[in-house]
Amino acid sequence: RTSSLEQVDKLQQLYAEHRQNEQKVRPTLDRLSTLEDFATPLLTAAIKDRFGLDVDVARTWLFHASRAKVDQSFLAASRDPITQANIALRAACQSLLKAALQNFEKWETAPGAMDSDSGIEAQVFSAFEIIGQQIAGQSLPISATGFAAMCRELDLGGKYQTHLESVFNAPSTPEETADAAASRLRKDFLKLQSSSIRLQLQIASLQELVSPPLQGALLDILDGKQNVRLDNRPVN
Incomplete structure (x- = not known):
């Protein structure tokens, strides 16, 4: 037409x-900054101040070992256990930036709180690989629970809300x-x-x-x- x-x-x-x-x-x-753009320099500076390290928060990883749980239900019984463990380990890894934006519960700041029931320690990796049921990588001297405590103090979500208010309420x-x-x-x-x-x-x-x-x-x-x-x- x-x-x-x-x-x-x-x-x-x-x-x-x-x-x-x-x-x-x-x-x-x-x-207006995106949440990631706003949070990245604040988180980077906080890690430098607390742990004395310069890291790329989008490419440095928190392994939350307590979350690496394999589904033990009847429906999962027929699945390959190595594949299930691999999936669980990957699900327990997040970039420091993503983990910080989701923030942490108070219990996650207690020593050992992020370790698995089987004794696998939570760690912060500069790089890692998962082979079968094992995770290995270059561990950094950043305590996982110490990182969680720092993030709760930093309160990136609250700071971003203040940023939004300053932008949208600007006369x-x-x-x-x-x-x-x-x-x-x-x-x-x-x-x-x-x-x-x-x-x-x-x-x-x-x-x-x-x-x-x-x-x-x-x-x-x-x-x-x-x-x-x-x-x-x-x-x-």
């Missing part, structure tokens, strides 16, 4: 509006309050979301992926209209 000039003009209009809404929130997004003028700034940004992001949906609907309409009645009903919902119906049935 050939698109009408009116449809193409509408598409260009919606695209322009969407780009305008993007530009409104761009300064906020530019100030645009000296007179604007933090609450007003948050409200303004909420409205700007809702406008961006709405303009994105409208643009995608128009593209889908041009490609004949949605029918005119469905497009109209969805646009009515975006406009906040009540009791929207499609094919004489309510649309929720």
Whole structure:
């Protein structure tokens, strides 16, 4: 089907509006760090301060030995035990960054708390390999439980929440309050979301992926209209 000039003009209009809404929130997004980008330098510095080591937290590994548990259920009885042990060992290994972002329970800070019931010690590895039912690697002088305690003190999640609040509550003028700034940004992001949906609907309409009645009903919902119906049935 050939698109009408009116449809193409509408598409260009919606695209322009969407780009305008993007530009409104761009300064906020530019100030926003991902959780990993935010946490990496803080965790790296904390390890240096506590343990005196410079490590790549995304490529240094915590082996939480107590989590290396093989399924002993009846359903697992017929599986290869070596394969099951291999899977369990891999599941017990995480990068220091990932482990820190998930944080730890208080019990995990007690000496030996991360060791397995069979006596395998939790360790921090700069590199490791798993062969069959065994794990081996270059162990670092970082106590696993000491690392857990440090992470609880560091509270990366709490610090990131503060970062988010500072970004999304940042006043645009000296007179604007933090609450007003948050409200303004909420409205700007809702406008961006709405303009994105409208643009995608128009593209889908041009490609004949949605029918005119469905497009109209969805646009009515975006406009906040009540009791929207499609094919004489309510649309929720």
